[in-house]
Structure formats: C-alpha cells, structure tokens
Amino acid sequence: MAALLEVDGLKAFYGQTQALHDVSFSLEPGGITTILGANGAGKTTTLRAICSMVHTEGAIRFDGQSINGRATEEIVRLGVGHVPEGRGTFTDLSVDENLRVAAYTRRDKAAVERDRDMVYEYFPILKARLAQQAGTLSGGEQQMLAISRALMLAPRLMLLDEPSFGLAPLIVQEIFRIMRRINGEAKVSMLLVEQNAALALDLADHAYVLETGRVVMSGKASAVKSDEAIRKSYLGY
Amino acid sequence: MEQLIQQVASGLANGAIYACLALALVMIFVSTDHINFAQGEMAMFSAYLTWQLLQWGINFWAALPIVAFASFLIGVGIERAILRPLHSAPVLSIVVVFIGLLTIFHSLAGAIWGHTIKEFASPFPKVTFAGSGYIGPHQIGMVVVTILLLLALFAFFRLTPLGLAMRAAAQNPSSARLAGIRVDWMLALGWGLAAAIGAVAGSLVAPVVYLEPNMMASILLYGFAGALVGGISSPGGAVAGGFIVGVLENLIAYFGNLLEKASGFYLVGNGEKLSVALIIVITVLTLKPSGLFGHVTVKRV
Numbered sequence: 001m002a003a004l005l006e007v008d009g010l011k012a013f014y015g016q017t018q019a020l021h022d023v024s025f026s027l028e029p030g031g032i033t034t035i036l037g038a039n040g041a042g043k044t045t046t047l048r049a050i051c052s053m054v055h056t057e058g059a060i061r062f063d064g065q066s067i068n069g070r071a072t073e074e075i076v077r078l079g080v081g082h083v084p085e086g087r088g089t090f091t092d093l094s095v096d097e098n099l100r101v102a103a104y105t106r107r108d109k110a111a112v113e114r115d116r117d118m119v120y121e122y123f124p125i126l127k128a129r130l131a132q133q134a135g136t137l138s139g140g141e142q143q144m145l146a147i148s149r150a151l152m153l154a155p156r157l158m159l160l161d162e163p164s165f166g167l168a169p170l171i172v173q174e175i176f177r178i179m180r181r182i183n184g185e186a187k188v189s190m191l192l193v194e195q196n197a198a199l200a201l202d203l204a205d206h207a208y209v210l211e212t213g214r215v216v217m218s219g220k221a222s223a224v225k226s227d228e229a230i231r232k233s234y235l236g237y
Numbered sequence: 238m239e240q241l242i243q244q245v246a247s248g249l250a251n252g253a254i255y256a257c258l259a260l261a262l263v264m265i266f267v268s269t270d271h272i273n274f275a276q277g278e279m280a281m282f283s284a285y286l287t288w289q290l291l292q293w294g295i296n297f298w299a300a301l302p303i304v305a306f307a308s309f310l311i312g313v314g315i316e317r318a319i320l321r322p323l324h325s326a327p328v329l330s331i332v333v334v335f336i337g338l339l340t341i342f343h344s345l346a347g348a349i350w351g352h353t354i355k356e357f358a359s360p361f362p363k364v365t366f367a368g369s370g371y372i373g374p375h376q377i378g379m380v381v382v383t384i385l386l387l388l389a390l391f392a393f394f395r396l397t398p399l400g401l402a403m404r405a406a407a408q409n410p411s412s413a414r415l416a417g418i419r420v421d422w423m424l425a426l427g428w429g430l431a432a433a434i435g436a437v438a439g440s441l442v443a444p445v446v447y448l449e450p451n452m453m454a455s456i457l458l459y460g461f462a463g464a465l466v467g468g469i470s471s472p473g474g475a476v477a478g479g480f481i482v483g484v485l486e487n488l489i490a491y492f493g494n495l496l497e498k499a500s501g502f503y504l505v506g507n508g509e510k511l512s513v514a515l516i517i518v519i520t521v522l523t524l525k526p527s528g529l530f531g532h533v534t535v536k537r538v
Contacts, residue, residue: 051415072414081415088412090405101405104398105417153417 002064004029004157004189005050010058012042012049012213019045019054021213027157027206032183032190034200034221036234037210043193044085046210047159050191051075051082062157077105081150081188085161087142088149091135095126098134098145102152111154118186119148122178140171147175151182158182160192164199172196176203197234201225209234243371244487250376251445251459252483253383257438258453258460259467259475260387264431266469268407268424269320271331275338276435277457281450282342283308283436284443285350288357297360301440305433312432316425346450357443379441386437387476390430394472403427455511459486462518468531477530485517486510 003026012020020042027033037043049056052072060068067075076082090098099119103112120127123144129137134145143163150158163179164172180203183190194200201207207224209217217224224230258276265273273279283304290300315338323330361378394400406413406423413420439453446452459482467478493505505513521529 053411053414071419072411073417073419076415076417084412084415088409088415090409090412092408093401093405097401097405100398101401101413101418102416104402104405149416 002029003027003061004063005191006059006061007046007050008059008061010046010049010056010060012045013055013057014045019213020049020056023058023210023213023215025208025215025218027189027191029156029189030183030187031206032180032192032204033206033208034192034194034204035208035210036194036197036200036224036230038233039195040212041210042213043210044161045213047082047161047191047193050159051080076153079154079156081153081155081158083143083146083150083158083160083163085165087139087146089134089137089142089145091133093134094130095132095134095137095145096130098149099126099152102149106152106154112152115152115154119151122151122182123148140167140175143167143171143175144178147179147182151186151188155188158188158190160190162193162195164194164196172199179203197230201235239371241491244491245484246372247376248484248487249480250372250379250483251486252463252480253380254438254442254456254479255459255463255483256476256479257383257386257434257441258457259464259479260390260472261431261434261438262460262464263469263472263475264427264434266464267472268403268427271328271335272461272469273338273431274332274335274457275342276431277453277460278339278342278346278450279308279311279432280435280439280457281453282346282439283432284357284439284448284452285346287436287440288355288443288448289350291358297440301360301437304440305436308432308436309429313425313429315432316428320428321421321425343450352450355448357448359444375444379445382437382441386434390434390472399426458511459483459514462514464528465518466521466529468528471528471530474528474530478528481529482514482518486514489513 005027007026008024010020010023011018023042023046035043035046045054048054050060052070052075056068058068059066062075062078062080067078090101093101099116106112125141126144126148129141134142137145147163160179163175176199179190182188192200192204201221201224204221207219207221208215209224209230217227217230258280261276262272265271286304286307287300290303291297319334323334359375361374364374394404402413402418403423403426405416406418406420410420442456443452460479463479463482464475465478466481467474467476469475489505490507490510493509497503497506
C-alpha cells in the first residue's frame with residue numbers, strides 16, 4: 001500500500017536554531033503511529049513541520065503530493081487535521097462557532113451535519129455546551145473541542161500533539177478511547193506525539209523514537225514497547 | 238432645556254461619524270494590532286471620489302455604494318501591496334508607513350481636486366417636521382445611515398461563514414490557519430471593510446464640514462478617542478464610544494457656556510472641546526485601560 005505520509009530527510013529550523021536534523025518516516029493509511037521522545041527531542045516540531053508552521057528542508061509527501069513549503073492553510077485543505085499543542089481554542093468564540101469555523105472550508109452541507117452529529121456522539125458534553133464561550137471550558141473539554149475541530153475538517157490524517165497534556169488520568173483514558181474509535185470508525189489515520197509513552201504505545205500500531213532531532217528507533221508499537229532501552233528510558237520500569 | 242436637547246441631538250449626529258471612524262480603526266486593530274493613522278485621510282479621499290461622481294451627475298445614493306466598493310478595493314490593495322511585505326517588520330516601520338499613506342492621500346486629493354473648500358450638498362431632503370428645531374434632516378440621516386451600516390456589519394460578522402472566519406482569524410491566527418482559513422486574505426478583507434466604512438463616514442460628514450483635504454483631521458482624533466473610550470478591541474464598544482464622545486464634546490461646550498453666563502467665569506467653551514474630550518479619554522484609560530466596553534478575555538487555565 002502506498003504511504004499516506006512520507007517524510008524524508010526532514011530538517012527544521014527556528015531562526016538560526018536547527019531543531020530537526022534528519023527525520024525520515026512514513027505512515028501507512030488507516031493506522032495510528034506515535035512519535036516518542038523526551039522534552040526537546042523535536043516531536044512537536046515534526047508535527048509543525050508537516051503543516052509548514054516552521055521553516056523546513058527535505059521532502060514531505062502527503063498522499064503522493066509534495067507539500068513541503070506550501071502554506072499551512074493549503075496543506076490543511078488537503079485533509080490534514082492538526083490538533084495543536086495547547087489546544088488552539090478560539091477562546092472568545094462559542095463552542096458552536098469553534099465547530100463552524102473548523103468546517104469553514106467545506107461546501108458539502110449534508111456531510112458537515114453528519115460530522116457534527118458524529119462529534120456530538122463522541123463528545124456529548126460539547127453538545128451541552130454549544131452556546132458557552134469556549135475559553136471557559138475545562139482543559140479536558142477544550143482538548144475534546146480541539147479534536148472535534150480537526151474532525152470537522154473531514155481529515156484523512158490527524159496530527160495530535162500531546163492530547164494528554166495537563167489532564168486528569170480519567171479524562172485522558174476517555175479521550176484515548178475515543179481516539180481509537182475515531183481511527184476505526186471515521187477511518188482517520190493518526191500521527192500522535194506523546195510524553196506519556198505507555199499510553200501512546202498502547203494506542204498506536206507503529207512507533208518512532210526521536211532523540212535530539214533524529215529518529216533513533218522505529219518499529220511496531222509492541223516491539224518498541226518490549227525493547228529494554230525504551231522501557232528504561234521512556235516507560236520507567 | 239431646548240438648547241440642551243439640541244446639543245445632545247447634534248452630538249449624536251457627530252457621534253455617528255466618530256463611531257464609523259472608530260469602527261474602521263477597530264476593524265484593522267483587532268486583526269493586526271495596528272492603528273491606521275491614515276484612516277481619516279482615506280475617508281477624505283473617498284469623500285472626494287463621491288463628490289466627483291456627483292459632479293458627473295450621478296445620484297448620491299448610486300455614488301455611495303460605488304465609492305464604498307472602490308474604497309474597499311483600495312483598502313485591500315494597500316494591505317496586499319504595502320503591508321503584506323512588512324508583516325514581520327517592527328511596529329515603528331508600520332507607523333511610518335501609515336504616516337506615509339496619510340501624506341500620500343492628503344497630497345493626492347489636493348493635487349487632483351485642489352485645496353480650496355468645496356460645497357457638498359446634503360443627500361437628504363430639506364424637510365421640516367416636528368422636532369426639526371432640534372435636529373436637522375441631514376443629522377438624522379447620518380445617524381440612520383450609520384445605524385443601518387452597523388446592523389449590516391453586525392449581521393455579516395455574526396451570521397455569515399466569512400464573517401465568522403474573519404473573527405476567528407483575528408482572534409487566533411494560527412488556529413485559523415489550521416482550520417484552512419486563508420488568514421492573509423482575512424486581513425486584507427478587514428482593510429477593505431475599514432476603507433469602505435470610512436468612505437461612508439467621509440461622504441456623510443462632507444456636507445457638514447465641507448470638502449477639503451484637512452476635513453478629517455479632527456474627526457479622526459474624535460474617532461480614535463471614541464474607539465479608546467469604548468474599548469479598541471470591541472467593535473460594539475467603539476461604536477458606543479463614538480457616540481459618547483460626540484455627545485460629550487457638545488455637552489462640555491454647553492455647560493461651559495452656561496457657567497460663563499451664570500458666573501462670568503470662562504472655564505471651557507467651543508475652543509476647548511477637543512482638549513476636554515481628550516482629557517476624558519486619558520481619564521478613562523487610566524481608570525479602565527481596556528475601555529468602557531473592552532472585554533478582558535475569560536481564560537481558564
């Protein structure tokens with residue numbers, strides 16, 4: 001099967017500082033892939049590079065097309081839903097408006113309505129809070145809203161940047177359970193970046209490990225999980 | 238008493254124009270954090286365009302939408318051609334660009350149409366009605382047109398997907414990009430709308446202050462004052478602020494005159510209107526920096 005996303009020799013820069021040195025990986029359609037790594041390893045930068053939010057060199061192909069150097073909004077329009085670090089909530093807009101903004105690029109009204117029902121089914125709490133100002137939602141609710149916004153784009157690939165960040169364990173479990181459902185039911189491939197390696201490896205089928213801007217290991221999630229070095233440095237037992 | 242009502246009414250009429258200018262400033266400020274100092278001169282230039290169409294025999298109500306649209310295009314063009322390349326430039330460079338634009342529009346209007354004051358006929362019928370001793374038809378017209386314009390803008394921003402996209406882009410540009418919104422074009426659109434609103438304000442106020450290249454100088458100051466008093470981050474607040482400043486300046490002069498008549502002591506009069514208005518602005522900003530209606534964003538961490 002052709003890869004949905006191929007990243008080859010990716011370098012990324014913040015001004016003069018090089019954050020990614022030579023990152024290569026590919027993503028099969030349909031699966032969940034996770035990128036593990038310590039703070040500062042380049043996980044977030046990798047996701048930002050895919051959406052052209054940092055200056056990059058190297059090749060990035062989505063569904064066979066080169067997307068490197070295109071504008072963020074054009075890449076998004078190809079079907080890449082990015083759930084950003086910090087959730088990216090439109091705090092002054094209502095929950096309903098947040099969801100409508102996310103579907104702004106779509107003209108297929110009937111399908112948008114269906115996706116909205118799907119979002120309500122995954123996250124019933126959002127339906128109850130439609131009129132509320134999104135900035136007043138709890139952290140978990142804002143994370144649910146961020147995932148829902150990405151879903152409203154009808155993406156083929158979802159990039160998730162630390163969806164567990166700052167949330168209570170029960171909420172995290174709930175969100176990860178729903179991510180698995182979204183992956184299976186809505187046929188959205190996922191690229192997940194996580195600090196919480198145990199959680200990410202349970203969800204993902206494939207894993208890459210980043211260290212200081214380089215891929216140092218890759219393989220099936222189960223294999224990565226049982227690797228001794230990984231267990232010691234990322235899983236902590 | 239009669240005079241007081243008259244002063245308040247004419248204050249509201251002027252306030253309508255300040256409100257338009259304030260709104261135009263806010264339109265650009267919310268998405269770029271810049272105050273467009275050239276907003277007044279752009280409005281003046283648009284008023285000249287309207288006058289030119291009137292000279293060619295076109296009816297005011299046909300000319301106004303044409304000029305508003307032309308101004309919209311000029312606004313979009315300025316953003317795309319001049320400000321886009323400067324989007325990461327320091328604020329000071331942007332300010333210099335605004336001052337440059339101000340001078341350019343000022344001299345351009347003078348060069349094309351001359352510096353002599355021109356009459357600009359009111360588009361509203363000269364009728365007398367109950368209460369016309371308090372407020373003239375043109376003043377009522379200014380208020381009505383302004384309110385219609387505001388309602389239209391409100392509907393645009395609240396009810397249309399494009400309006401929502403503009404609000405989203407102003408509020409959180411990077412998230413807006415991640416929703417596929419072309420944020421750069423939203424900024425240009427904001428500039429266009431600001432120019433179009435300014436065109437309406439300029440064309441409406443021209444019959445009152447007469448047409449000349451300096452006509453908008455003090456009006457922009459009042460509009461700026463209105464925007465600050467109401468809250469520069471809030472379109473509704475800016476409009477309210479515009480009306481407040483309009484009424485306030487008249488009341489200050491009115492009560493100043495009363496005081497002089499009663500006690501012979503001259504404190505304030507027509508000459509000090511602007512100064513007192515600006516003192517009030519500074520007072521409001523000192524006590525409540527976000528403006529009267531400016532909202533402090535609710536954030537839960």
